[in-house]
Amino acid sequence: MDLTQNHLYINQYIFKKEKIKSIEKEQEHTSNHPIIYILYDDLKKVAYVGESTNVTKRMNDHLKNIDKKRLKYLYVISSPYFNKSAALDIESNLIKYMSADTGYSLLNGNAGIVEHNYYQKRYYFEIFENIWKNLKLKKVVAKDILDIDNSDLYKYSPYKSLSVDQNEVVIQYLERLSNQKEGPVFVEGSAGTGKTILAVYLIKLLVTHVTIDSIDKENTDILEKYQKINSFRNYLQKSPEIALVVPMTSLRKTLKNVFKSIPGLKANMVIGPSEVVKKDYDILIIDEAHRLKRRKGLTAYGSFDNTNKSLGMGHEGTELDWILSKSKYQMFFYDEAQSIRPSDISKKTFSKLKNTENTIKLSSQLRVKAGIDYIKFVNHLLTKKNVQNLKKFSSPNYELALFSNLQEMIHQLEYKEKKYGLTRMTAGFSWKWVSSNGTDAYDALIDGVKMTWNRETKDWINSTNSLTEMGCIHTTQGYDLNYCGVIFGNEIIYNTKTNKIEIVKDNYFDTKGKGGVNDDDLHLYIINIYKTLMYRGIKGTFVYCCDKNLERYFSTFISLQ
Template sequence: MINDFSSSIEIYSYKFSQKGSKEFFLNPFMANSWPVVYIIKNDASREAYIGESTNAINRMKNHLSNNDRKRLNEVVVIGCDKFNKSAVLDIESLLIGYMDADKNYTLQNGNAGMVDHNYYQKSIYRNLFKEVWEMLRYKKFAKNPIDRLDNSDFFKYSPYKSLTVDQHNSLLEILNQINAKERNTIFIEGSAGTGKTVLAVYLMKLITTDIQDHNIDDSDEIYSEQLSRVIEFKKKYPQPKAALVVPMTSLRNTLKKVFRGVKGLAANMVIGPTEVSRNEYDILLVDEAHRLRQRIGLTSYGSFDQANKLLGFDKYQGTELDWILKQSKNQIFFYDEDQSIKPTDIDKERFQNLKTRHDQNITLVSQLRVKGGTDYINFVDDLLHCRLEDGDGPFESEHYELKIYSSLKEMHKNLLEKEKQYGLCRMLAGYSWPWESKNNESAYDIEIDGMKFKWNTTNNDWINSENAINEIGCIHTSQGYDLNYCGIIFGNEIKYNPETNEIEIDASEYYDKKGKQGIKSPEVLKEYIINIYKTMMLRGIKGTYIYVYDENLRESFSQIID
């Protein structure tokens, strides 16, 4: 079937001008109002606009009257006699996302109405898109192969990602609440991989883009509800003062890089919590809000105390959450209490009180990262809380690979094989080894099975660093990121007591000093450490490999993991 489809794909090029528009009538698809996808571009300025239409000739007339589009001089029309309206909407959406990530052109597109939807033979058309992409690469309209783009941060965090129904409904509710009230405190909750960061980036692009730049075809009813609420929002905030707050330095720098490459966005729209104290905002979107800090166990207090003083808070009581609430009319917190991992994180009780008081809470449930879906998410939660029995395992999925190893050499060997096949395969571990190599470059930190490894040699974008496959990362260098396969070492700080059927923590084997500073309750420390391992076990898109240091815990896991 796919060969029949791909053999009928046609790509045409025309001058994009009033004179060139006469040639549009010679195109068999455009002249007969057949659904097409098109790219209007200028190779000199490296700008492009991507669209679709069943009335492409009229759409070109509209584009020719648009000031931004007038800077473009060539239109590429993609036609196929197997296209239908649903197919071209899908292909248009994919093309925008991949061309944005490819960075061969800067896109003029807005992102209103980019919603994923099902339709007949969708899987066939998704494969057809790969054929279209290769044809565009052959004609030098695109540079990178799809599998390389799939692993890129530009694609993973693109504001042009199509939203799931789950995300789209959440977006409509966010806009509803902001349009209806002067001040809002909204929580978007969901476990790892439910698309919180993607939704945050999408929303930043949506609310900062001028209405005319969305350039929606009035006949596309699928867009109308979202666009009408954006129009209402723009009446209230024509040029909103907005920022995306990201507490973690590495993820913040990654998102700055993404924003720098998107028309209408800028790196300075992505800020750290301390920067909030310097300006007032109409809207603050706070990603990974569970990592906002209080004044406990910080590495340095200078900038933290200065922000508290500037905003009039007691230096011991004021928190990054307080700064955000004071400096913005509307706050949208993307939050998961199960990803709070150390005592510097603001207590979940504080967030709970805030949620109860404002009652503007939205939940994301669709699993977008882990191919094992919600079954795997629930399995991991039950596994780490010892709620599984012999009869409950092993976890099985044709879409996800979960394996436990008795040999770290074998796990690393398999991970290297997956790295060659897919890329973005990394090893992570709990804090069960001191960071000796931090002050001694010749030292190794972790030695198991005769193998020696260093902790991550960089904190900034370690996931994409050159030698990452031969190093071991931690929660701080991986939280918020996607991996294809993740190998996880359960260290000697986490053990299993077969008599009580409970996980126990050995604080003396836990070497994150700031991660346990001021904690008096063993149960609180246990909760943080379990959250660390749970968060790491939800990094892998295609699979998770596990090596367990403690014999009892390894034996327990082996009963319910292959």
């Protein structure tokens, strides 16, 4: 079976009622097989992607729709080898990639389908790649798949297929909204479980107006979601006032840029915690909630105190309190293991709000190709938990390597950048930020290599591909990379006498990260920082240790290059 040659058909038609019958006649070779289609207007740059087992009925339905009947042309993609799972998967990929290609504004809603495996799924993705190449030749799409894969608009796309547990979160939350059950919900998941993607997905879903009559009744999952949303809208008697709260400045700027490019979303829907006081919200969705601040170790106490004062709160008020006071419904995406500063609201405070009824778990690992096994490995490695049972890491899907020479690690990362893109260097806060004044000074000298901290504090990931520029935790948390270099600095060592990983406080230069913190808490923060950095890489992580004893400890479990 080779669909790339003689059994894949991509035909173009004029989208008019009198032409519909000819489509069915020409598609006789796929009788009773599903087809995928693209309705579009090449002048207005508007499109709709769909899938159906009855092309005539589906096109006639679209001709009754006020928005879709205005579209002018139709591509029908068909094959006698398509099955329902494959067609749904190809449809989903077309929506995801076309939305990130930005050539066309999609009319599709994003209730989507649940990600699942099926027979020959990998093979059908190759078919999708062939379809994409054909569409590119026809100038329906413009960008290559790899370029789209590396774009923020794709990574944070609300048109992604959901994992089973992500979909369960959506269903449970929509059920809560339709029953008018106010108050907080917590979605817990480690790095890479798709929390940010799910946050963007939910906002797009909640602001999109879809009539129940326009939904294919075969799509029961989609139908159920919009029924719940419409029930909630009817209760409010309006569209919900909604925003995405992002505590970290860098990630907030990135997501604002993403929201600008998605129909129905606006950049001003992405806000910082202090902005919630400007109006009352129906729903606030909080990404990286573990980074919400309390009044401790802050840069600007005056601004913080003024916000508390405006809400009638004393000095004990927190960004969490602000959110709860200015909204009826809240969804917090939370991971206590990514708390990295004393200004972060404590686990104890969140625990007072959480219970079994309002807490949902995400477990599927969607970022790291090695899956949950890698996440557990890094946790055991850095906490020395059950390390006696830890084996040297090996995975056919992931490249984890330890380097004793930084120049060699940079050389290997440069190769990965040329091949895959989106490869960056990161490090623990083990050097003063000398270059922050804009001079040509370097911040660290390692193995003869002059290294600088990130020269941009907002959206740094997209500002450079220099591998002698190090991203700190504050500019990388929440991002995906293809390959991530991690430099373990002089603030973290391995004590061969105690056989423990230890922290050297004097070598840690995040002043807001260690002020007023006891040694145990600082140890936890720094371990959390390195775990979070090691969870950034999709395809691989390269590690360098300034402390040679730490390198020797790591080499027991990570292959030394």
